Amino acid sequence: xxIRAQVSSVFHLDKCIGCHTCSIACKNxxxxxxxxxxMWWNNVExxxxxxxxxxxxxxxxxxxxxxxxxxxxxxxxxxxAASLGRIFHNPDLPTMDDYYExxxxxxxxxxxxxxxxxxxxxxxxxxxxxxxxxxxxxxxWDDDLSGSNxxxxxxxxxxQLSEEEQQQMFAIEKMVMFYLPRICNHCxxxxxxxxxxSGAIYKRGEDGIVLINQDKCRGWRMCVxxxxxxxxxxxxxxxxSEKCILCYPRQEAGEAxxxxxxxxxxxxxxxxxxxxxxxxxxxxxxxxxxLAAAQREMILDPFDPQVIEEAKKAGIATEVLDAAQKSxxxxxxxxxxxxxxxxxxxxxxxxxxxxxxxLPVLSKETQGIHQLADGFFSSLEQARLPLKxxxxxxxxxxxEAVKEVYRKLIAVRxxxxxxxxxxxxxxxxxxxxxIAGISAETIEAIFRMTSLTSIKQRIVIPPMLREQAVExxxxxxxxxxxxxxxxxxxxxxxx
Amino acid sequence: MIDMxxxxxxxxxxxxxxxxxGIYRYCFDRYSYSxxxxxxxxxxxxxxxxxxxxxxxxxxxxAHLLAFxxxxxxxALLGAPGRLYLLEVTGMxxxxxxxxxxxxxxxxxxxxxxxxAVTTTVDWILxxxxxxxxxxxxxxAITMRWGGFxxxxxxxxxxxxxxxxxxxxxxxxxxxxxxxxxxxxxxxLVALFPFSRLVxxxxxxxxxxxxxxxxxxxxxQRNQV
Numbered sequence: 001x002x003i004r005a006q007v008s009s010v011f012h013l014d015k016c017i018g019c020h021t022c023s024i025a026c027k028n029x030x031x032x033x034x035x036x037x038x039m040w041w042n043n044v045e046x047x048x049x050x051x052x053x054x055x056x057x058x059x060x061x062x063x064x065x066x067x068x069x070x071x072x073x074x075x076x077x078x079x080x081a082a083s084l085g086r087i088f089h090n091p092d093l094p095t096m097d098d099y100y101e102x103x104x105x106x107x108x109x110x111x112x113x114x115x116x117x118x119x120x121x122x123x124x125x126x127x128x129x130x131x132x133x134x135x136x137x138x139x140x141w142d143d144d145l146s147g148s149n150x151x152x153x154x155x156x157x158x159x160q161l162s163e164e165e166q167q168q169m170f171a172i173e174k175m176v177m178f179y180l181p182r183i184c185n186h187c188x189x190x191x192x193x194x195x196x197x198s199g200a201i202y203k204r205g206e207d208g209i210v211l212i213n214q215d216k217c218r219g220w221r222m223c224v225x226x227x228x229x230x231x232x233x234x235x236x237x238x239x240x241s242e243k244c245i246l247c248y249p250r251q252e253a254g255e256a257x258x259x260x261x262x263x264x265x266x267x268x269x270x271x272x273x274x275x276x277x278x279x280x281x282x283x284x285x286x287x288x289x290x291l292a293a294a295q296r297e298m299i300l301d302p303f304d305p306q307v308i309e310e311a312k313k314a315g316i317a318t319e320v321l322d323a324a325q326k327s328x329x330x331x332x333x334x335x336x337x338x339x340x341x342x343x344x345x346x347x348x349x350x351x352x353x354x355x356x357x358x359l360p361v362l363s364k365e366t367q368g369i370h371q372l373a374d375g376f377f378s379s380l381e382q383a384r385l386p387l388k389x390x391x392x393x394x395x396x397x398x399x400e401a402v403k404e405v406y407r408k409l410i411a412v413r414x415x416x417x418x419x420x421x422x423x424x425x426x427x428x429x430x431x432x433x434x435i436a437g438i439s440a441e442t443i444e445a446i447f448r449m450t451s452l453t454s455i456k457q458r459i460v461i462p463p464m465l466r467e468q469a470v471e472x473x474x475x476x477x478x479x480x481x482x483x484x485x486x487x488x489x490x491x492x493x494x495x
Numbered sequence: 496m497i498d499m500x501x502x503x504x505x506x507x508x509x510x511x512x513x514x515x516x517g518i519y520r521y522c523f524d525r526y527s528y529s530x531x532x533x534x535x536x537x538x539x540x541x542x543x544x545x546x547x548x549x550x551x552x553x554x555x556x557x558a559h560l561l562a563f564x565x566x567x568x569x570x571a572l573l574g575a576p577g578r579l580y581l582l583e584v585t586g587m588x589x590x591x592x593x594x595x596x597x598x599x600x601x602x603x604x605x606x607x608x609x610x611x612a613v614t615t616t617v618d619w620i621l622x623x624x625x626x627x628x629x630x631x632x633x634x635x636a637i638t639m640r641w642g643g644f645x646x647x648x649x650x651x652x653x654x655x656x657x658x659x660x661x662x663x664x665x666x667x668x669x670x671x672x673x674x675x676x677x678x679x680x681x682x683x684l685v686a687l688f689p690f691s692r693l694v695x696x697x698x699x700x701x702x703x704x705x706x707x708x709x710x711x712x713x714x715x716q717r718n719q720v
Binding site for chain 2: 080081083084087088089090091093094095096101126128129130131189190193194196197198199201202203204205206214215216217218219220221224234236237238239240489493494495
């Protein structure tokens with residue numbers, strides 16, 4: 001056993017209201033500067049929809065993630081040698097047009113225009129060239145546009161569905177959408193790290209945060225192609241790639257990452273997971289449908305004495321083990337099993353999990369009377385979003401894995417309905433629990449964690465012990481009279 | 496006098512600048528080492544410029560380097576007419592390819608508003624210097640045949656004389672103007688190397704082939720609680 005700790009997250013999609021506060025918090029902290037205008041380390045997409053960059057899930061087009069090559073795993077963009085051979089022009093690199101060209105408006109024209117008969121207008125101009133441009137895309141261009149035949153109908157997940165399923169989805173009275181907030185998944189088997197010719201991208205051993213060493217990055221851009229989630233970005237002014245850093249400077253100071261802290265719906269949970277790194281390679285090679293379950297299998301019980309002993313042997317500090325025991329992500333992912341990875345079939349073993357949205361209608365209207373649908377589980381099968389679509393997103397196409405989660409989520413609602421409204425028979429509640437295979441106590445725990453927690457319970461940041469790890473061996477006078485991390489250079493081209 | 500400065504002094508200045516400034520930049524501003532790719536802003540024209548440019552110029556440079564380093568072996572290689580023809584034709588073709596692709600790259604930078612927005616003055620100087628270099632190279636190859644051979648008896652001894660710190664400038668002083676220009680511009684490019692995006696040529700990531708896919712960095716010593 002080779003135990004490592006990973007700071008992981010859970011996003012509860014039922015709670016996301018699509019307000020983009022997370023995106024704005026992130027933008028204000030990290031990407032509010034020339035060259036990174038188009039970057040959204042955190043973005044919120046409307047699903048079904050094409051997302052950002054457009055159709056990022058379509059790996060036939062973008063060649064991101066891993067694929068099985070015989071008994072080995074290889075980057076979908078090709079072998080290492082092939083990748084070096086294409087270093088002068090990377091055929092799988094998305095261009096700015098796949099995201100959007102950042103723009104502003106010539107506001108001065110409004111005040112400086114000479115007197116005339118017409119209202120002056122502020123024309124849009126490109127923030128790259130400064131020239132007038134036609135705005136054809138922008139951040140969240142398809143926000144709230146699910147159901148449209150331009151965006152939702154081109155969602156790579158929707159395209160896989162049968163004609164009939166697609167028609168059902170877009171029937172007016174069944175129209176449905178949900179929000180999908182996305183940050184870097186800080187994967188266990190990151191394709192960006194594997195693709196970097198310079199070796200500039202690395203995973204931090206202590207907490208598993210994936211970072212790009214800006215001094216080592218040479219701008220070969222292979223990480224942008226390799227990341228199936230398109231969460232590394234090329235800085236067009238600096239000639240360096242950048243990505244979400246899970247706000248490690250904030251975490252080292254004990255603060256929640258910006259997007260977590262600002263989340264209005266309180267959908268974001270953060271905590272430590274312990275996993276067995278020796279099982280990485282074998283897990284990443286399993287069949288698509290087995291991946292979500294296998295990833296859960298890799299996560300170890302932080303209360304198990306044997307695991308604790310092994311973890312201590314591997315050098316994991318007691319404080320980190322404490323944090324692992326309090327971790328809300330452990331509960332969501334492993335203990336309750338209601339959070340799933342996004343697109344496990346990309347085989348990067350993402351460490352950001354989602355509680356899928358409970359979109360099925362549990363009540364229906366007949367002749368003006370609302371009533372609960374007969375048979376809660378028949379209604380799951382007749383969900384507004386085809387299970388196949390959700391399974392394609394969260395379980396590598398394994399519908400049973402998604403159903404398992406939904407049964408639990410439905411049982412939570414039924415039991416809480418019984419407690420708060422009290423219009424259900426005890427047998428019905430018991431039946432829902434039985435089908436879901438979940439106890440009344442667990443349901444209460446899920447309910448409390450979902451709706452009644454404080455930030456300290458939702459976001460359990462392990463003490464990163466950086467002062468011991470790094471500073472103990474450093475001259476305390478080393479950075480005297482300097483700022484911050486001892487080195488400050490503006491992220492722009494100088495030579 | 497001017498010959499002495501151009502062929503006896505300037506090469507040393509250029510190499511000294513390349514080494515000293517290159518090392519300084521690597522030590523104190525490693526962040527600035529980047530290919531400064533603009534593919535993200537424009538991809539199609541870059542393909543038709545960058546790919547042929549890099550492969551052609553690498554082979555041409557390799558030929559120059561081999562003929563300089565191993566003159567006798569190079570002479571033996573060109574000893575048979577068949578091989579001589581083959582190398583001469585290949586060299587010319589590669590020269591033409593690199594000239595055309597450099598033109599494509601320059602036109603792309605002029606023509607595309609996004610790409611010209613990220614082009615600095617040094618970039619323009621570099622591009623023009625590179626164009627002059629490949630254009631004079633092709634001109635020399637076409638008008639002064641069998642360069643593969645006379646290089647061995649003119650340029651190679653001159654370069655070796657530079658290496659041994661006893662510059663014999665007469666080898667170059669007696670050459671036609673275009674050859675002088677080609678030689679001086681070559682060292683101008685060497686001098687430009689540390690001040691421009693050319694630094695990316697020392698970043699060839701060959702170590703990638705042999706490294707494991709995943710990199711994990713630990714801040715503490717492992718197995719030590």
